[in-house]
Amino acid sequence: MNKIFNYGIDHLTVNIALDIARGKVKAVLNKTAKEKVVKSQAYVQEIVDRGDVVYGINTGFGPLCTTKISEKDTSTLQHKILQSHSVGVGEVIPKEVSKIMLITKVHALAQGFSGISLTTLERIIWHVDKDIVPTVPKQGSVGASGDLAPLSHLFLPLIGLGEVYTEDGSKAIASDVLSRLGMKSLQLGPKEGLALINGTQFILAHAVKVVEKLANALDTADVIGAMSLEGLMGSSRPFEPELHAIRPYKGSLLVASRLRNMLAGSEILASHVDCDRVQDPYSLRCMPQVHGASRNAWLHLKELVEIELNSVTDNPIILNADNAISGGNFHGQPLAIPLDYAGVAAAELGNIADRRNYMMIEGRFGLPKLLMANVGLNSGFMIPQYTSAALVTENKTLCFPASADSVPTSLGQEDHVSMGSISGRKTLQIIKNLEQIQAVELLYAAQALDFRRPLKSSPIIEATHAYVRERVSHADEDRVLAYDIKAMHDIVSSGALVKIANEVAEKEQLDLNGEFKAEFEY
Known part of the structure; x- marks a missing residue:
C-alpha cells in the first residue's frame, strides 16, 4: 500500500473513497489538517467560555433551539443527542457502506469547520484502519437535518454503545470489542455530538x-x-x-x-x-x-x-469564534x-x-x-x-x-x-x-x-x-x-x-x- 490520502486536504473521489474502504489506500491526518481541527475546536470552546448562544453548542436541538443549556451540561448534551437520535430500524446496511460513511465523515470534519476534537476524529480513523465498523440500520433517515438516525448509530461506539462489525465481518457489542482491544469510550465535548450526526454521509455512501x-x-x-x-x-x-x-x-x-x-x-x-x-x-x-x-x-x-x-x-458551521452560521x-x-x-x-x-x-x-x-x-x-x-x-x-x-x-419533522422546524x-x-x-x-x-x-x-x-x-x-x-x-x-x-x-x-x-x-x-x- 503505497498511496497516501490526506483527510481534509486532498481531493476525494469515488474511486479513492472505495480504495480507502478496501484497504488499497492509506488515509491519514497530516499536520495541516490537525492544526485546522484543533483551531476549530478552540473556536467552539471560546464560544462556550464567553457564554454566546450558538445552536447545538449551548442550546437544545431542532424545535428546542431556544432552550439554553448551561456550560456544565454542554458535554452531557452531546452524549444525549447520540442516544436520543439512534432510532434507526430495519436490517443493517452492508459493512462497506458503513465504512464509506466513516471515511466521508472524517474527510468533512477534517476540513476544520465543525468544532470536532482531534481525539474524536482520530478515534473514527482508528475504526476505519482497524476495520471495526459500526452497524447502521437502513431505515429512519429523512435526509435533512442530515442523516440523523444513521449517523447516530454510526457513532454510538464512540461513547461505548451500539454494535460493530468486527475484523472478520461478524457483528458484536461495541463495548465488548473495544474492551478486547484495550480502547475506552470517549467523553464528547461541546458541539461534537451534533457535528457527528449532522450531515449527508448515509446518502453519500x-x-x-x-x-x-x-x-x-x-x-x-x-x-x-x-x-x-x-x-x-x-x-x-x-x-x-x-x-x-x-x-x-x-x-x-x-x-x-x-x-x-x-x-x-x-x-x-x-x-x-x-x-x-x-x-x-x-x-x-x-x-x-x-x-x-x-x-x-x-x-x-x-x-x-x-x-x-x-x-x-x-450545522452550524464554525468559521471562527465570532462567526458560527446556522445554515442548511x-x-x-x-x-x-x-x-x-x-x-x-x-x-x-x-x-x-x-x-x-x-x-x-x-x-x-x-x-x-x-x-x-x-x-x-x-x-x-x-x-x-x-x-x-x-x-x-x-x-x-x-x-x-x-x-x-417531503413530510415535516421536528415540530415543523424541519418542514422540508x-x-x-x-x-x-x-x-x-x-x-x-x-x-x-x-x-x-x-x-x-x-x-x-x-x-x-x-x-x-x-x-x-x-x-x-x-x-x-x-x-x-x-x-x-x-x-x-x-x-x-x-x-x-x-x-x-x-x-x-x-x-x-x-x-x-x-x-x-x-x-x-x-x-x-x-x-x-x-
Whole structure:
C-alpha cells in the first residue's frame, strides 16, 4: 500500500473513497489538517467560555433551539443527542457502506469547520484502519437535518454503545470489542455530538456505491447489447459517427463508438450487410440513444457526488469564534434528485434489455422459437423472460422519486426534507435488479450467437462469448435455468465481462471509450 490520502486536504473521489474502504489506500491526518481541527475546536470552546448562544453548542436541538443549556451540561448534551437520535430500524446496511460513511465523515470534519476534537476524529480513523465498523440500520433517515438516525448509530461506539462489525465481518457489542482491544469510550465535548450526526454521509455512501455499480452496468449493457445484436443479425449502421455528430450527446456518442469498436471485424455483420431488412427494432438500433441517456444521468450523478465528497455538510458551521452560521448544508436534496434520476436511468437499461430478451425468443431473424431447436416437450428459454419482465416492473415501482416527497419533522422546524436516504437505497436495489435482467440477456445472447455458427463475431464478442461458455454450456434441452442465470449474474455483477472486453480491446488496439474516457471514469 503505497498511496497516501490526506483527510481534509486532498481531493476525494469515488474511486479513492472505495480504495480507502478496501484497504488499497492509506488515509491519514497530516499536520495541516490537525492544526485546522484543533483551531476549530478552540473556536467552539471560546464560544462556550464567553457564554454566546450558538445552536447545538449551548442550546437544545431542532424545535428546542431556544432552550439554553448551561456550560456544565454542554458535554452531557452531546452524549444525549447520540442516544436520543439512534432510532434507526430495519436490517443493517452492508459493512462497506458503513465504512464509506466513516471515511466521508472524517474527510468533512477534517476540513476544520465543525468544532470536532482531534481525539474524536482520530478515534473514527482508528475504526476505519482497524476495520471495526459500526452497524447502521437502513431505515429512519429523512435526509435533512442530515442523516440523523444513521449517523447516530454510526457513532454510538464512540461513547461505548451500539454494535460493530468486527475484523472478520461478524457483528458484536461495541463495548465488548473495544474492551478486547484495550480502547475506552470517549467523553464528547461541546458541539461534537451534533457535528457527528449532522450531515449527508448515509446518502453519500449509497451514492458512491451507485456510481460504482451503475458504471459497471452501463459498460455491461453495451457488451451484452452488442452480443444480442449479433445473435439477432442486426445492423451496425445506426452506430455510425456521422449520425451521432448531428445530435451530439456525450452518452450517445460514447455508446455508438463503443458498439462500433466492439463489433469491428464481425463475420456475422458482414454476412448480411446487403440484406433486405430495412431497419432494426428500437431496442437494437436505439442503443446509443437509450444506453447513452442513462450514461448522461450517471455522469451528472458522478459530478455531484464528487462535489459532496469534498463538502462540509454539518450545522452550524464554525468559521471562527465570532462567526458560527446556522445554515442548511446538511440538506440532502442536491444528491436526492440525481439519485432518483440515476434510478430511472438504471431501470431503463433493464427495460430495453428485456425487449431484446423478448425478441430473441420470438423465433424471428433466423433464430429458433424459444432459442431451442426442439420445443414442445421442451419449453426452451420461455421462462427466464418472465423473470426479467417481473424485475422490470419491480424497478418501475421503485422509480417513484423519493425526492418529490417531503413530510415535516421536528415540530415543523424541519418542514422540508429530502428523503434522499430512500433515493440512495432504492437506486441500489434497482441496480441489483438490473444485474439480474442483464444476466438473463447474457444467457439469451450467448445461446442466440451459437445459432450463427460457423460465422464468427468480432474479437471482443467472441472472447466474451467464450468466457460465458466456459461457465455455462449451450442448452439443447430443458434444465434448471436458475443455475445458469446465477452463473450469468456472477459474471455481470463481478465486472468480469467488462474486464474481458477491455482486455481484448487493448490487445486489438481499439479505444472503447475514446475522447470521453476521463469524463466517464470515477
